[in-house]
Structures are given as C-alpha cells and as structure tokens.
Amino acid sequence: MTCAGCAVSVESMLHSVAGVAEAGVNFATQTAWVAYDPQLTGPQQFKQALQSIGYDIIIDTADPAREQEIAQQAHFRQVKRNTVWSLLLAFPVFVIGMFFMDMPFAPWVSMILTIPVLFWCGRGFFTGAWKQTKHGKANMDTLVALSTGIAFLFSVFNTVYPAFWHDRGMHAHVYYEAAAVIIAFISLGKFLEANARSKTSSAIKQLMGLQPQTVKIVTAEGEKDVPTASLVPGDIVIVRPGERVPVDGVVTSGSSFVDQSTITGEPVPVEKSKDMQVFAGTMNQKGSFQFRAEKVGGDTILAHIIKMVQEAQGSKAPVQKLVDKVAGIFVPVVIGIALLTFIVWMVAGGDNAFTHALLTSVSVLVIACPCALGLATPTAIMVGIGRGAASNILIKDAESLETAHKVNAVVLDKTGTLTEGRPVVTRIHWLPSVHNRELLSKILYQLELQSEHPLAAAVTQALAEYGGSNLPAEQFESITAKGVRGIFQGAAYYAGNKKLIEEHKIAADALLLSQAAQLQEQAQTVIYFADSQQVLAVIAISDPLKKTSAAAVQQLQAMGIEVYMLTGDNQQTAAAVAATVGISNYKAEVLPPEKSWFVKSLQAQQKVVAMVGDGINDSQALAQADVSIAMGKGSDIAMEVAAMTLITSDLTVIPKALILSKKTVQTVRQNLFWAFIYNVIGIPLAAGVLYPVNGFLLDPMIAGAAMALSSVSVVSNSLRLKKRKIQVNHY
Template sequence: MEEVTALNQRFSVIKDSHKVSGMTCASCAVNLESYLNHVKGVRQVAVNYPNQSVALEYDSGIVSIETLQQKALGIGYTILIGEAKEAQKAFKEIEEKRLDSLKSKLIISAIFSIPVFIMAMFFMGQIPYENWIMMMLSVPALFWSGSEFFVIAWNKLKHFSANMDTLVALSTGTAFVFSVFNTVYPQYFLSRGVSPHVYYESAVIIVTLILLGRFLEEKAKSKTSSAIKKLMDLKPKQVIVIRNGEEKTISFDEILKGELIILKPGDKVSVDGIVKKGKSFIDESMISGEPIPVSKTKGDKVFAGTINQKGSLRIIANKVGNETLLSQIIQLVEQAQASKPAIQKLVDKIAGIFVPIVIGIAILTFFIWYMIGPEPSFTYALLTLITVLIIACPCALGLATPTALMVGIGKGAQQGILIKDAQSLETAFKIDTLILDKTGTITEGKPKVTELVWAEGARVGELKQILLAIESQSEHPIAEAIVQHLKKEDTPIIHTDSFESITGMGAKSSFQQTTFMAGNERLMLVNDIDIPSELSQKAAALKLAAQTVIYFSAKNKVEGVIAVADQVKESSHSAIEQIQQMGIEIYMLTGDNEQTASAIASQVGIENFRANVMPADKGNFVKQLQEDGKTVAMVGDGINDSHALAQSDVGIAMGSGTDIAMESAGITLIHSNLKQIAKAIKLSKATMRTIRQNLFWAFIYNAIAIPIAAGVLYPFNEFLLNPMIAGAAMSLSSTSVLINSLRLRKRSIL
C-alpha cells in the first residue's frame, strides 16, 4: 500500500515553468518566491526576474496551478498558464501594454511636474493662488502617473513587506498630504508662528524620475526573449514532403519520422536526417561556427536549422520536433537564462530594512516630541515626523545605481561597447576566466587566399585566367574565395571549353585541347599528376600552418598551389596579451579540427584550447568552470555559441556575428575587436566604483540627516530642521549623486 502511495505521489509531482507579469524590481521576485514556497503542496519555487518567469515543482494532488495562480494574483503578480504558445502571446501583449502605459504615465507626469518644479523653485510667492495651482497640477502626476507606487506599497503592507515603492509612496504621499493641509488651512501653522510650507515639487519630481528609470528598464527587459525567438525562426514554417508518391507542402509541425523531405536551394533544413539522394553544400555554421559550407551527398547527416546552398537534396527524417539538435540548443539557452540568479540590487535589499527603520524613527520622533516636547507639542511632533519622512526620501538611494549605470552604458556605447543589461556591467570586473570562440572572434570568419605559389617557369598570367574560369563555375565556397582574390588582381575573364565537377576532390576543365585541374591532393594523385618537389614542400608547410591547400595543374603537372585560410584578426594577439596581463585565464573553444585549433592558438598566444567542440559542449565547459568557482566570460559570434553565451556570467558577442549571439549576450562589441574586452572590464570597474561611492554618500546623508531631522540637536542648541530645508537637503543629496555619476564620463578606460 505504501509503495502504491509513493508511486501516486511520484506521478502527481509536476515540474513546469510559466511567464509572470507584474514584477517591477528584483525584490518582487524574492517576495513571490517566498510567498509561493509557503503554499501547501509546493516543493520548490525559483522566480527569475530578468527572464520574468517562475519554475514550479508541486504536488498536483494537493495544490493546482490555478490555485497558485490565484495566490500570486493576491499579491499583485499574474502567472500565465495554458498552452505555451498562447501563454507566451498573452505575456507579450501584457508587457507591451505595460510599456505603453508606463510611457503614457511618464509623459503625463513630466507635463504636470515641470510647471510645479518651475513655480516652486523660481517663482515662489510671486503667483496668485500658487499653492492651489501646484496642488491641482500635482494630482494627475502623483495619483494617476504614480498610482502604481501606492498600489504596490499597499499590497506589500498587507503581507508585512516593503521595497522602494513603499518609500516612494510614503514620502510622496506624506509630502502631498502635508502640502494640501497647508494649502487648505494655512492658518493652523501661521497661528502658531510656523510658516506653512508646501512640498508639491518634491513629490512630483520623485515620481517622474523613478518612472523614467522604470520605463527604461521595462523597455530593455522586453527584448530578453528575442534570442529564443530568433532561434525558433530557424525552423521553416512549411516543408515539401513526398507522400503516396506525390509532392505535398505541409506545416513544419506535421512532419513524421521516416518521412522523405525535399530540400531546394536556399531552404532551411527542418529535421535531423540522412541524405537519400542528391548533392549540395549546407551552411552548418549554426552548429560548428565554421564559415565554409559542408558538402553533402548520399548517406551524410543533416541537421535542423542549417541552410541548404545551391544543390537539391532528398532527406529521410530521423529526428523531428523537440528531438532535433536545434530544439536542444533552444532548450539549453532557455535553461541557461533561467539558471541565472535574479539581480538582487543592493538598494532593494536595504529598502526592506531601511523603510521600517525610517517609519519607526518617524513615529518614535512624533511620540517623543508630543510627550516631552515644548508647546505646541503636537505641532512640533507633526513637523519632525514630516521632516524625517521627507529627508529620508529614497531619491538619492534610488538614483545611486541607475544613474551610474546609465552613464557607464553611455560611455561604453561611445567606445563601441553595447551593454544590454546591468548585470553584465556589474559582473564584468569580477571576470577571472575568459573563453574565446575561434571563428569570427579570433579569426576573420571567412576563407581568404593567403598565398598563391607558382612553379618555376609557369606562365602565370595565362594560368590565372584559366584558374579564374574554372573556379567561377564551381559552387564550392573555397572556389569563391579564389575567385574574389583573382578578381582583386584584375585577372581577365575567359571561357574554357568544358567543365566537370568531381565530388569531394575538385574540378576539371579543358582549354585549347589542354586539361586543367583544380582541387585537393587526392585529385592529383588519382590522375597521376606530378607535383614538383618545391611545391610539395610548400604545400606541406602550409598544411602545418592549418591552411587549406588547392593544387592547380596543367596537362599532367602541378603548376601552382593556392593556400586558403580563415585569417587571424590583426588585433587578436595584442588583445589577448593585454587580457592575460590583467590576470585573466584564457581558453579557446572551436568546432574545428585539432591541427587548425593548435595552429591558431599558438599564433595568438593561447595555451588552453579545445577542438571539435559541439554547441552543448561549449555550454557544459562554461558550467564546469563555474562549478570550479570561476567567474566566466564567453566571447562568440555564432548561433553555436548562444548556449555558452547565455550560460556564462558575462556573455560578449562580436558585432559582426549573428543576431542570436548578440541577443544571448549581455555585451556586444560593435567593432568585433578583442581589445574592446579589456575596455569593457575597465568600464565595469569604474562604474561599480562610482555606484559604491554613490551608495556611500546616500547612506552617509541619511545617517546624518535623519537624526538632525528628528531633532537630536534641539536639546543642545534649540536647532530644529525646517521641512523646507529638509526638502532642499534631499534635492542636494540627489544632485551630488548625479554629479558623481557624471564624473564617470571623464574616466579613462583605454
């Protein structure tokens, strides 16, 4: 009986993930996670704020997903359930509406806040009924544009928690209520010898500034899923299959195992399968990262997401849907993104302690002044309570991190370093291990002719024309590199008498009754073509240097050898040396063979490298280093790098790479120059130093200002801080943070 119960429990445990809307800060993720973890039947909850998702493990026999959805809704968050596609669509619509709403609220807040700020700062006492005008202008800015702060603060209060929204709601709400009282009934304080100041400008400007930061954050967050979307776009919407002896166009989702699929030139491969008929070249850079398309003939494997070139193929589907290599890459990227810890911003962590302390100090101050203060004790008690809440406004605290990040990100953009998310900038200075992809990162990413060596006495001018004529008729990517090289040398174009492509070896042609061949060494050996010793030695040296060698013969003798290679970028060696001098260990990973990997690594000064590495292996290697306690940055440019880029602590994409690589990475180097990596690390250090300085001064300000606002100096010199001065001090603290952040623009990161 116990075994049956255990079995039932095993099959009733559900693990799944859902999108979540309504999270506005990192502490929201913590609150939701903590709240759901206490629901009976829930085994584990992992909320990912950057990814806006929740991973759940629960016993469906005790609690349903609908119940969990209702629980989350009760504290202000919406868990989207149902079919994955429908839930994703609904989430996208909600986020788009939220972004539009934030934009509208920001615009309205700015429109109404600016006149209030100008009146309070420059025309105080000069405009009739100015307090009434400012009050009317403040209402839409505070209670329509800033309504979210009050709603969230109330939801937090119901569950005995607090965050930045609580501070914003308390300080702006208190300032507004106090100002309204002084506007409607100024005689109360005037009759007691106290000037009835108003603080409308403080309330509305705080709301506007925080809405601006939230809008920019939401806008960046809306792009986080585009890497997955672009990977999914590699799947064709429709494919041509042969059913019952007839060609039929069907949806990608309808493909069956064992089905015969027709691939036309330019088609995306829809399944993992085996070539049954035809020959072509397939661009497999999304798997291997290598730029040269691979020849495919009968019996060769093909993979979903790769792209057919000029030929036609018929393939048998071995793996379809979620079984394909492309689907596995998508799953790995999703898992890597979800496994990243939510950005626990220091400000949100401290707010949970800071808010109750400030409220406690304000209440304590009120009662102390009311109980033992001089007459009118209630007036003094109320003024000190208001002053404490106003001076403890979180503006400086709230601006400390985002302003430094905004300046740092802007400075990075000027240097050709695009930073997609704050987490990458916050983490980059901690990097101790750097992984570099080879193709397109260390090297240029496309084959080029590096050397063309002719036999002694060869008629070079005539031979170049014939070589150009042969390679112009070939579909091979190396042939294209040779054509481009010869065209740059202004080689005239002629037409040969015949052309024959020899699969896997090269091509044969005739001109004026002479046979010419261009291809690999095997082609020469099969046709008993003589290779002069000097050319043979040269070819051997080129191969050792990891270059592809093409032999060109006339009649039965090799007249020249052409070396083709993916060349190392000029800046790679010096950039790698600079990074190593910073104490960072470097690894090179590539899908290329051992010989090529060794040659490139040696050329740029890298000791640690791995060859024949598949996409999943790259991600696993990153994970292995992380488990060893390393802070890992991954630099890549291809789809095959996307898993590793997402898995790493800091993903860095080359600007010349694929959109998917750039979306999976947190940093993009526009100029595809490895020297930018050192700059990005230095920028991270400078930005984090500025953030720490900002937070230090924000806290020092509060540590000094709050006790003074509470009246700690009154027993010694009868000094009591005026709320107006408190408002000015609050503004000054914010200004100091902004000025310190702007200093970052002048920091050198060269």
C-alpha cells in the first residue's frame, strides 16, 4: 500500500468478501485484521479478493513480519531503480527536444529512449490510472497517464508518418521530452515518499527490542533459560546487573536501582527492593534481584506502548492530497474539453476540419500537463525542509510541515525537553565554621565515587577537581536506602539522606537545616555530608531547566498557542518547573498511556496538537499527536516516531518550526495558483477560442512551452522560500 487511498481500497475489498463481519487496515504497519465466519470464507479468499485489485497479503508463513519486510524492501528497491533510470533516460530526451530537435533521426532516438521511461519506469502510473478508472475515479495517476500517453502516441504518429502534416503545409512536432520529463519528475517524488515510508516501522522494532528474547527463571530443578514468550504469571525471574526486565512483576528478593526512563522518562534510576513493582523494558543497574512475573505478553506496559504507537501511526494515514482532490475534478473536465473541442472543429472546421480538430484537442491535453501541478507541493516542501535543516529542524514527514501551521496546543514533556535531562549539583552549602573544605571535598568525592547510588555521579562530577588526590577509604559501607559511610584518616564520614543523619544521631546546624528545607521546597534533592559529630554540608541536586525553556513558552503563548506540561515526576517538582517557565496547565506522575490519552482529549476538543518529547515514554503521545517533535539528544525511538527532530537544545526553535510551516503552506498555495492559471488561460487558447476572432490557433509546441513556463514559475516561487524570514517577531 502506497497511500491512504490504498488502505481504504484494501479495507473496502475485505469488507465485500462474503462472510466477513468486520475488517480494518493499518497503513503505518502495512497490516490488516479481519473478523469472519470460517464456515463461509477464509484467508485464501481474502488473498484472491485483494489480488484481483492489484494488492496481496502474506498468510500461512513461519515469520510473516520478516516476509513483509523483505517485500517492502523489494518494493523500495524497485521504486528507486525506476526513478534512477527514468532520470537517466529522460535527460537526453529533454536535451534533444529543447536544443537539437533538427538533428538527423532526432525523433527516432527520442522515441526509443522514451519507451522504457513510460512503459517500464512509469508503468505504475498507467496501472494506477486503470484501477481508478475501473472504480469510476480519477487522480494524479490518471492525469499523468493521460497526458504522457497522448503526447507519446501523438509523437509516435508524427515520427512514423510525418508526411500527414507535411502534405498540409505543417511541421510534424514531437513531444517525447514532455512525456519523459513528467514521468521522471513525478517518479522522483514517489521515491522520496517511499524512502520516508520505509522507516515508519523501525521505531516499533526498536520498542520490541527493549524486551530480551530469553530469560533465566527459578524452577524446582534450579535455574533455567527459557524464551521470554513462554513466561507465565507466577514464574520467578532472575535479573542480573545490566539486564533488562523482561515482563511486569513484583520483586521477591534482592535489591537494585532500575532505570525506568522507558516508562516514566525520569533520569534518576529508582531503587527496587522486596514487594516493589518492576516493568518490562526497564534497565537494571549494578545490583541483582528476583521477581515474580505478573503481567506477560501483551499485558505488560511495554506491550501497551507498542500497540498504541502502532494504532496511532496507523490512524495518522496521510490525508488525501489537495492535488489528488483537484485532479479528480480537473481530469474529467480536461477530457471533456478536449472531446468537445474535437467535435466542434469537426462540425465547424470547414476544409481543414480534421487537421484542426486533432491539433486543438491534442494541444488541450498537452497544455493541461500535470508537471507544474506535480511540482507545486514537493518543490515547496523540499525547500521548506532544507530551510528547516538550516534552522536546526530536521523534518522527516512532509505532512507535518503542512500541518504545523494549524497547531493551537503544544504539549511539552518535562525531563530532557524543558530540563537538561540529567541530575547535576546546583549548590553546596557548607557549615560556616568549617575551614578545611578542600580536604572535606576530597573525602566527599571518594565517598560518592564508591557509592552505587545514581545521584553519586552528579556529586563526583561537581567535585571532579578533587578527584586526583590519593585519599583511599580505610573502610567503606553502603547503607541500603540511606547512603554511605567511610573511614578516612581514622575518622568516620557519612553521605546520604536525612534518615541516615537521624539514625546515627548526628547534630545538624539550624542554618543548614533551613537551607535544606528551602532547597526541597524548590523540588531539589538534598544530600547530607557529615562526620560522626555534625552535618558539614548539604548538597542540592536537580535536573536544571534549559536556558531557553521560559522564552520558548512565552513565544508560543504570544502566538496564541496553549502550552501544557506532562511529566512522570512528582507533583512538587512538576509545580516548581511549571511555575518557573510560566506554564499554568500541567500534570504530574503521568504514565506513557496517560500522555497519549491527554493528547487524544485535546484532539477531541478540536485542537491541533503538537507533542514535544525526548524519551521512549513519550513515543505513544508523539505518535498520537498531529505534529510530533523530538529533541535531538533524546532516545532513538522518540526520534524515529517523531516527524520533526530538533538538533539543538534551544526550544525557541519550536515556534520557528510552526512559522516555517505557515510560510511553506503559503508557498504551496501560490504554486498551485500559478500551476492552474496557465491552464485557465491556456486551455481555451488551445481549444481555438480566438480562431474565429483573429485566426489564432495555438500550436502544440507552444502549448508544451507554456507548460514548461508554468513549471519554471512554480520552482522559482518555491526557491523564494529560502529568503523568507521565519523569526518569531515576524510572525
């Protein structure tokens, strides 16, 4: 299936099979599902029905996903091959037709080169047009097939039998270059579309790759390796350091820190101990544990993420293009005018009735050539995509560039989007009476260097200048869920949370306690550093805001766009970040499915939603949104799902992307105007409306030149987009 129209045709054909109760087609994943009565029909009947309209399905194979991938790769290679050969063969035809039309055997050389362009490289346009005709419809394929076919057949007649025109005192013009160039240009557009589509399923494959293929479970006979797919609820699964959790469950023994960014998006791994939940696709850190499987197969949170991404991508099948809509009306009108022209001239043409009737009707079809129409959208889109790349916006999906100017609601993820996405030390408050801070900094560095706590890396990074000292710990102890203890130069030192300090009855200065409370109110994590007598310092750690976050939010709001923030983090942190950047609409402790549902709820209110995120946990919402934007430093899956990727951490690029969309759509509309104005003026002239007035009859060669001029005007207008300003203050 190459377009949304294909998906509709496949679905309607499946519905038409006797015994089918329901059927659905997912264009994004190239799959179909059917509910049917097996007494009346079955997969073989579905296959036959689809083959009758030019499609096919894969059934009864050991690995259907692999076979589908092979088929899609073969199709892409065919499209690429057709495009390359059509461009190579069309170029000499164009040069001969434009500059060397009078050289010996020029028409014959052009004809020989044009035949493979039309009937090998461009055969898909003719078969597509025939399918549409059988259903009483017309689209761009119809217009391409009709104009190139007529131009080719007329040229072949003039090549083989030029005397027909010579005897009537006229030159036998040929139009091979028009036919070949049209096929070559539109094939190039098809190739670019196919290239984009070939990557649509890679995000889903990566999501599936987050689940290990095999796992180790505990059985009565001991440990045993089994396929993940064979797990059942109640199995005891072993997770070692660096392994991914295979299914959802509850820890039964052991403890570790688990990176849950795939689910919550938060950068700090979460400590897991007995009776705590773990989720499929999350990454275990240094410890090991056992857990009891509770949700397996399609019931896990990861499986739901994969399913929702598939459904959301499928529901976003590209809208029917304006060009196809117009072509559906334009093609019958042009054919009608050409036939009417022929009939009128045959009736009222006098002595040269047939000659004039043939010339005028062919001129009508040639001047209605869809070259400018075919170039109107892709040239503007290509220039817009190039302009976006120059502004740090990578645009994969032309549809998103066309849609972005309609956005009136932007949903922002917090971690990695509004914030840097990594914990850093923002402040260290020392006890005022402490004077040997350099030595104590070295001790704190060594303590955190040996700690397995995820936040320890932020402290060692902040104190990196003290890392070169030779100050080994004489003794080191990790205290679960509280912190660490070490002996340095015969004295005990502690680093950890408030529970650690209270448990060891260590005194804390009132000023330090007050500072710690203020930091916690700002949603910062506080680490206490102490010796055996008193707290020596409090260290604040947080995920800092990006410098441009607040400015980007203000710019979006100034453009009349509602801004929302979603995060898996706690309410206190979410409130602090939202207040700082100026967002009043926010939700905390949001899981991936809830992000997608939130986007759906906005869409149900008739809002055009842009989702901006960076993590695997954002992939569902990105796939659901009308326009999806990923941060370039985020996860590969987020970037695969998203239609746009920002290759900078500067969020003020988001408003620029929306403005670029507006300018691009304006250019497309201008191009379509220029593409049609030539037809509005040229078709009546080609039909001979001026002949009764002043004897003017448009030669088909001039009609071809007018067609070329319309293409030049369209391309030139698209290139103007390179110079247009896209700053926010010019919106």
